[in-house]
Amino acid sequence: MTENALARLADGSSRGFNSARCASGDNPGGRSTSLLLDVQYGAYSLYNPATNAYDKVNLRSYNGCPMGPTVSINPGATLRVSLRNDLPAETASTCPAVMDPTTPACFNTVNLHLHGLHVSPSGHADNVLLHIAPGGSFQYRYDIPANHPAGTFWYHSHSHGSTAIDVTSGMEGVLIVRGTRTAAARGQNGGVADIDTILHRPVTKAAFPEHVFLFQQIEYGCFQDATATAPIADPTTYAWRCPGGKVGELRNYTAQLNFIADPRPAYAGEFNSTWSISGRYTQINGVVQPVFPSSNGVVPAGEIRRLRLVHGGNRDSINFKIVKADLSAFGMNMTGTVGTPQLDAATRAVTALLSGKSPAGQTTTLDRICSGEVVEQEEIAVDGLTRSAIVEKAVNPLNPGYRSDVLVAFPSPGLYCILDEAADAATTVNFRAGASRIKDRRLLSFARVGPGVNIPEYATDGAGHTKYWQYLRNQLTTANADLPGDVLANLRNLNTTAFAPQTEIAGVVSQKVPTVFSIDRSTGVSRFVINGESYDPNRIDYTATLGTVDEWRVSASAAGGHIFHIHINPFEVVDILNGAGTSIYDTTGACTAAEIATGDTQYCSLYHVFRDTMFIKAGYTAVLHTKYEDYTGEFVMHCHILDHEDQGMMQNIRIVSSKTAMWRKLVDPILAASRRTEDTVRLWAGLPARRSPLLANGLLDAPLCRAPSSGPTSFSGSRSRL
Numbered sequence: 001m002t003e004n005a006l007a008r009l010a011d012g013s014s015r016g017f018n019s020a021r022c023a024s025g026d027n028p029g030g031r032s033t034s035l036l037l038d039v040q041y042g043a044y045s046l047y048n049p050a051t052n053a054y055d056k057v058n059l060r061s062y063n064g065c066p067m068g069p070t071v072s073i074n075p076g077a078t079l080r081v082s083l084r085n086d087l088p089a090e091t092a093s094t095c096p097a098v099m100d101p102t103t104p105a106c107f108n109t110v111n112l113h114l115h116g117l118h119v120s121p122s123g124h125a126d127n128v129l130l131h132i133a134p135g136g137s138f139q140y141r142y143d144i145p146a147n148h149p150a151g152t153f154w155y156h157s158h159s160h161g162s163t164a165i166d167v168t169s170g171m172e173g174v175l176i177v178r179g180t181r182t183a184a185a186r187g188q189n190g191g192v193a194d195i196d197t198i199l200h201r202p203v204t205k206a207a208f209p210e211h212v213f214l215f216q217q218i219e220y221g222c223f224q225d226a227t228a229t230a231p232i233a234d235p236t237t238y239a240w241r242c243p244g245g246k247v248g249e250l251r252n253y254t255a256q257l258n259f260i261a262d263p264r265p266a267y268a269g270e271f272n273s274t275w276s277i278s279g280r281y282t283q284i285n286g287v288v289q290p291v292f293p294s295s296n297g298v299v300p301a302g303e304i305r306r307l308r309l310v311h312g313g314n315r316d317s318i319n320f321k322i323v324k325a326d327l328s329a330f331g332m333n334m335t336g337t338v339g340t341p342q343l344d345a346a347t348r349a350v351t352a353l354l355s356g357k358s359p360a361g362q363t364t365t366l367d368r369i370c371s372g373e374v375v376e377q378e379e380i381a382v383d384g385l386t387r388s389a390i391v392e393k394a395v396n397p398l399n400p401g402y403r404s405d406v407l408v409a410f411p412s413p414g415l416y417c418i419l420d421e422a423a424d425a426a427t428t429v430n431f432r433a434g435a436s437r438i439k440d441r442r443l444l445s446f447a448r449v450g451p452g453v454n455i456p457e458y459a460t461d462g463a464g465h466t467k468y469w470q471y472l473r474n475q476l477t478t479a480n481a482d483l484p485g486d487v488l489a490n491l492r493n494l495n496t497t498a499f500a501p502q503t504e505i506a507g508v509v510s511q512k513v514p515t516v517f518s519i520d521r522s523t524g525v526s527r528f529v530i531n532g533e534s535y536d537p538n539r540i541d542y543t544a545t546l547g548t549v550d551e552w553r554v555s556a557s558a559a560g561g562h563i564f565h566i567h568i569n570p571f572e573v574v575d576i577l578n579g580a581g582t583s584i585y586d587t588t589g590a591c592t593a594a595e596i597a598t599g600d601t602q603y604c605s606l607y608h609v610f611r612d613t614m615f616i617k618a619g620y621t622a623v624l625h626t627k628y629e630d631y632t633g634e635f636v637m638h639c640h641i642l643d644h645e646d647q648g649m650m651q652n653i654r655i656v657s658s659k660t661a662m663w664r665k666l667v668d669p670i671l672a673a674s675r676r677t678e679d680t681v682r683l684w685a686g687l688p689a690r691r692s693p694l695l696a697n698g699l700l701d702a703p704l705c706r707a708p709s710s711g712p713t714s715f716s717g718s719r720s721r722l
Helices: 019-023 163-167 274-278 340-354 359-369 467-479 485-491 642-646 658-684 693-697
Strands: 002-004 033-048 053-062 071-073 078-085 113-115 137-143 151-156 172-177 210-216 259-261 271-273 305-311 318-324 377-382 385-393 395-398 403-408 414-420 442-450 509-520 527-530 542-545 549-556 562-566 571-577 613-616 621-627 633-639 650-656
Touching: 033 071, 151 163, 151 305, 151 403, 163 642, 172 210, 172 305, 259 274, 271 274, 305 395, 318 442, 340 359, 340 414, 340 442, 359 414, 359 442, 377 467, 385 467, 395 403, 467 485, 509 542, 509 562, 527 633, 549 562, 549 613, 562 621, 613 621, 633 642
Parallel strands: 002 210, 033 078, 071 172, 210 305, 509 549, 542 650
Antiparallel strands: 033 053, 078 137, 113 151, 151 172, 259 271, 305 403, 318 395, 318 414, 377 385, 377 403, 414 442, 509 527, 549 621, 562 613, 562 633, 571 621, 633 650
């Protein structure tokens, strides 16, 4: 089970919130359950490494906590969520009756999205077209299919116009689907087996301890007064500060969730992310730079741990890396027997070395401390879906919305750095043409590793496998000697095909869907568009037929990368084309030498992998296949840089049954003719042509955003589907 839902700082504190209540997981047995998410302002403190102090914050939250509870659910079970909105009432200025879908607004209006789950998008299920105003509540019911894959998913607020500001406040949590279906019983379970059933120790059969890492990027600022729009900043570094008891908040998009003219002298003439300028740090489970597994606990050397990595942030890519600390340069000897006293001293020493330093100063110090052995990560699942083969990563690139399940074993006792590694900015969500190219190394956490069983220095196996790969292979095969013969034989090569819930999508492609994410600046004002169009809540952008296979070709303009996320059904990465339109894969599915030479290999392990979220680098095109299964209804596709979504980078998708699709083929030409006739009549009458939602989509005209009310609302009254 999850061992640490919330890590602690070096001094053992969690600062300002009920850590027992906020850290506890919900429903560890995974049976059908009910959950209350009370949307309210939460007051607590966040550590600021640059000032070595705690900033008071007052942020939108679930249950007053910096993150929502970690929820477990089993396939076939039902999750009921009571979402209650206790945020302050909206006003006509914060939430106009007719809202522009390209302008963020209605920040206190919410709903709920289960990211990555294959559940119904309609009614009381994963319906993100609902909008619950302050004072309102809604009862969600999610029936998890009995054949749903086990894996790591998450949930977050998704009301268009407020998605980014709510998620960046901390309105999110982790959802784990737990599986008990064994490989031996595949025939009884429709061919489904869960990798959870083999992740245990050889002798005791005890499950590998697991840890949730929910990465958050809380871009809070403190303001001079109630009317100020820009956060208080240091006059020299321009990093955001909270002096004199000021309380941090998320007030607006313009100055807090944006690209702006960089005021820092070293970046003159550039537009950069406010996240980079602010000096804020990615936090883990509500804590900035915590100690793993706790301030006084240890992970035994050689003990395999499952890390459930969830990028719940919005402002930056994360390059997750684990490196052993080398403290010899600071006069500390960590050789020989390393016990709790040595780890306590080392933890205090490195914390003191970093305290009060600017991000640049921390980076310089980290370069000296974090210079030891790199701990390889063995990735078993991507976006909640078990891989067909375990992949080894020294650096694990994570973009907003991503999940990665990795198995990690620390080779020997000592202190380890858990880093967000430096990278060329073109490989991250913060790339912008003409801006600075370097993403600095940042500290995420320190890990304390005590005595255990050191990982042996295995002889070279002739296949290039590291000691970490060989150690995991030996542990898993020894612990699972009773597996069916074919499954065990595959496991000896860390082939996990038997546990992968998805196989390559077969069948004729029904439709090809070109999809281009771009920011149109031709008028001097940035428009966030897909295929040249901003979001229209009354427009169905794409209709697909249940049971068919489509090919999506998703690209990002050369001006910057974007993150493709589609609800309900995952997609298979069939190919990725570089800026020249050439595949980055060779005939074996490995990255070409030309792609490796770019220095960015984040796509190299994705050939025929299934995902629900994917970063599309500037100038690249992803060729994706998806099959629409089980559910009809309406949902959305959008950029998961959530401030882009709130500014219009989203589309409405409709899935219809084959009978409905056939009917539409007959009726649509008639509707189109009627629409042309209507436009002709209006032209004769001297009126402008008007696209009728009633004719085009079977919808009635309705205000874009209702006036604030005490119940659920939607952009269009007929879209709530209740």
